[in-house]
Amino acid sequence: MMEIEVDIIEFRIPTENNKTLFVWDILPEYSEAHIYEAVWNIFSAFGALYLVKVSPNATLAQPGFYAMVKFYSAAHASKAQRATDRTCLFQRSPVKVRLSTKVNPSFGINPRPLSHARCQELANHYLGFNGWSTHILTMKDFSSCSAPGGAGLDALLRGQSEATGSQELYLKYGCVVELTLPQHGASCRGIGVTEEPLDGDDRPEVVLLKRGKLQKWARDKAVVNAFERVMLIVLGNGKVAVECRSDPDEVFPDDEEEGTLKVNDIPWSEYEGGEEEEEDLTWDLSLHVTD
Known part of the structure; x- marks a missing residue:
């Protein structure tokens, strides 16, 4: 056999x-x-x-x-x-x-996930450029300055709202994406959370740039989180099978609850360390070799 x-x-x-x-x-x-x-x-x-x-x-x-x-x-x-x-x-x-x-x-027992760019490279290598796709299900704003009742961010920064008082202002976004592998009939979801403190002296255009940056980071982290659930099973003949794992304790928005995202308190440190940190790993290259 x-x-x-x-x-x-x-x-x-x-x-x-x-x-x-x-x-x-x-x-x-x-x-x-x-x-x-x-x-x-x-x-x-x-x-x-x-x-x-x-x-x-x-x-x-x-x-x-x-x-x-x-x-x-x-x-x-x-x-x-x-x-x-x-x-x-x-x-x-x-x-x-x-x-x-x-x-x-x-070399830890629980290795870190790949960066967003590395996930794309690996997926393209084994699945092909058309073998996978992602789309955003939800992008939710959890910023401390997103006050209800129409109080805008600009008003808060200019001191025209007393809702926050001396509370620290910060931007925080949560994103849920769906990763689809059509040739294998598989899909899974991922979640990403990003935040950044705001300076009261930040001009509105600076805040808008920070918003766009954090939204992109939240999406990228959600894509990485989705890829973490994927296992590629590569056979000796070059064929690839896919298995997607799910976490029963994780809560994602239901399809009928579009625009809603339930997020637990996720520390920023969990999602820190992007592509730069991958390249800065310390490698101990000393090794005794015998013929």
């Missing part, structure tokens, strides 16, 4: 050792930028990459570089390791390519 290779891919930062390759014995013949591009082009041919990092060897070691390559798929990482180890790749002498074996404390 033939065994079918199956790989599970989630929309989270890959932290597993079996998805991480280290490349040694890179000669100092090319610039770091040239090596980065060469490593990315070679290994991306085996599957979608999350990260490539190139660094110079330690001061006491021989001149040269080493690289770390992180795949989303363990199967793709393993295939790439077998195909590239002890080959010359882009230089005149062979390199060593090994799967990571070091236990790194920075």
Whole structure:
């Protein structure tokens, strides 16, 4: 009976050792930028990459570089390791390519979700550009300065409303989006919340810019939250199946309650750390390798 290779891919930062390759014995013949591009082009041919990092060897070691390559798929990482180890790749002498074996404390048990841009890249790679879509179900304003009775934001900022008194003013938005995967007959919803304090000296046009920025961030975070519920099941023959998970404790607006959004008190810190923070992860690249 033939065994079918199956790989599970989630929309989270890959932290597993079996998805991480280290490349040694890179000669100092090319610039770091040239090596980065060469490593990315070679290994991306085996599957979608999350990260490539190139660094110079330690001061006491021989001149040269080493690289770390992180795949989303363990199967793709393993295939790439077998195909590239002890080959010359882009230089005149062979390199060593090994799967990571070091236990790194920075690789947490609960990896963080991918950024909005990375979610799109991964979805496009496995599902195709037309294989998924999102649309906003609800965008709700929870700002402290959204007072009832028609009292506008401008009036509050100019001190023409006594409703808030000395209360701190802030903008806060909640968004619910629906992610649809039409080729797989699946869909799921995600929620995103963003907030930002307001300065009483902010001009109306500045506040409008902040509103637009926060609404976009709320939408992006909702899309990320929806992708967190998606598992891609990749078969050895390249076919992809999709499973969407649901959280029974989460409350989303019903279709007949359009415009309504019920949001628990969600701390801003839960949704902080966007694309910049993904790239600033500290990587411990020290690893003992034996032949």
